[in-house]
Amino acid sequence: MTYSYEITEDFKVIVKDQDGNTIDNPGPWQDHAGAEAWASSFVNGINDGSIVWPPVQEE
Amino acid sequence: MPFGTIASAGAKQGSIGTSVTEILIVASGTKAQNLNYGGGFWFGGADNLVYKSNILSSWTTASYAGSANPNSKPQYWNGYYFLPTGDPDGAWRYSTDLSVTPTSGSVFEATARVSSMCYFGSTYYVFLNSTIKKYGYSSSISGTFTTVSNAAGYPTNGINWAATDGTTMVGVGDGGLLSTTTDGLTWTARTSSFGADDIDFVMYDTESSYWVASGANGKAAYSSNGTTWTQITSGLTAGIGVAINKCNGVFIIAQATLSVTTVKYSKSASSLPTSAFTSGSAITSTGISNENVYILATDGNYILLGAGKASISSR
Numbered sequence: 001m002t003y004s005y006e007i008t009e010d011f012k013v014i015v016k017d018q019d020g021n022t023i024d025n026p027g028p029w030q031d032h033a034g035a036e037a038w039a040s041s042f043v044n045g046i047n048d049g050s051i052v053w054p055p056v057q058e059e
Numbered sequence: 060m061p062f063g064t065i066a067s068a069g070a071k072q073g074s075i076g077t078s079v080t081e082i083l084i085v086a087s088g089t090k091a092q093n094l095n096y097g098g099g100f101w102f103g104g105a106d107n108l109v110y111k112s113n114i115l116s117s118w119t120t121a122s123y124a125g126s127a128n129p130n131s132k133p134q135y136w137n138g139y140y141f142l143p144t145g146d147p148d149g150a151w152r153y154s155t156d157l158s159v160t161p162t163s164g165s166v167f168e169a170t171a172r173v174s175s176m177c178y179f180g181s182t183y184y185v186f187l188n189s190t191i192k193k194y195g196y197s198s199s200i201s202g203t204f205t206t207v208s209n210a211a212g213y214p215t216n217g218i219n220w221a222a223t224d225g226t227t228m229v230g231v232g233d234g235g236l237l238s239t240t241t242d243g244l245t246w247t248a249r250t251s252s253f254g255a256d257d258i259d260f261v262m263y264d265t266e267s268s269y270w271v272a273s274g275a276n277g278k279a280a281y282s283s284n285g286t287t288w289t290q291i292t293s294g295l296t297a298g299i300g301v302a303i304n305k306c307n308g309v310f311i312i313a314q315a316t317l318s319v320t321t322v323k324y325s326k327s328a329s330s331l332p333t334s335a336f337t338s339g340s341a342i343t344s345t346g347i348s349n350e351n352v353y354i355l356a357t358d359g360n361y362i363l364l365g366a367g368k369a370s371i372s373s374r
Contacts, residue, residue, distance in 0.1 A: 013254075015254075023255075024254040024255045024256075025254055026235070026252060026253055026254025026255075026256065026278065026290065027252055027254070027290055028252060028289055028290065029252075029289065029290040029291075029292055030289055030290065030291060030292045030333070031292055033292060034290060034291070034292025034293075035290075037292070037294070037296070038277065038278070038290070038296075038297055041277070041296040041297040041298065042276065042277075042297035042298075045297055045298055050298065051276070051297060051298050054255070055255065055256060055257065055275060055276075
């Protein structure tokens with residue numbers, strides 16, 4: 001599964017899977033740069049497997 | 060993953076980003092869970108003990124009278140140290156003096172883990188981080204706690220941490236859930252800005268009159284009213300969770316790295332969390348493991364950063 005993201009005009013992040021389903025929509029951030037930095041880090045992380053998604057809930 | 064989870068033992072003291080000096084918090088191999096400050100002491104919970112210090116260079120331990128579950132996060136409210144046992148047995152303890160064995164508090168749910176306390180409106184509130192969706196309150200810390208179940212607007216995953224500005228109480232939980240109340244009974248779910256990520260910690264800063272919160276995946280946020288939240292552009296990255304606190308007039312956000320020996324941090328340019336955050340030089344300690352940063356506590360003068368098997372003290 002490959003993930004992508006969009007940043008809205010109000011600096012929210014929409015993370016989508018390859019089928020176009022929204023899997024997370026955090027934000028808003030203070031600015032576009034903040035949203036972009038988090039989104040790129042997050043999407044790169046789940047795409048390369050270094051970030052586990054969905055998060056594992058601790059009992 | 061809840062705020063406060065780290066492992067033992069060493070610590071470093073000095074200025075952030077410059078030289079640091081190692082200090083020992085608890086015996087090597089003992090799991091330290093978190094750090095906090097109150098009543099003139101730094102303190103935290105470990106396996107069946109509570110550790111404390113008032114001069115940072117010297118730490119002592121006392122019986123926790125709890126369990127060995129590594130999720131105990133002591134707090135300090137209204138002159139009392141609040142000591143959840145960590146096991147999912149609804150148990151918690153309290154004491155005015157960390158040198159004596161703490162007293163057992165009222166158990167109102169025997170199958171869930173006590174996670175947090177908040178003293179709000181002359182009332183003690185004890186929360187569970189559980190989908191049982193139940194909490195208790197009492198006007199006396201030694202009294203029988205009244206139970207509230209399935210309150211509308213209350214976080215469905217329970218509350219990991221709660222804080223108050225005196226007017227509003229904010230509770231944060233797993234899955235990005237954040238709710239507020241002004242009477243302790245009527246809760247309103249808010250959009251936290253954390254998306255689906257866990258929120259581990261929330262605090263109110265009286266100096267700036269801002270709320271701040273931190274959690275999983277590198278996220279931290281601020282709010283001027285507790286109800287509307289904005290993610291902070293911290294310069295830290297997604298992945299491992301972060302901790303946030305205020306020290307020497309600025310906010311600090313800290314994060315472990317996947318490197319086994321490094322803590323990253325970022326600090327605000329002013330006393331407001333809305334100001335720009337600047338990344339500092341990574342701090343290295345030989346004792347740090349690759350577990351998350353979850354120690355970030357301050358008495359206003361000193362700040363302790365921690366990760367994995369060590370922690371770092373700075374001022």
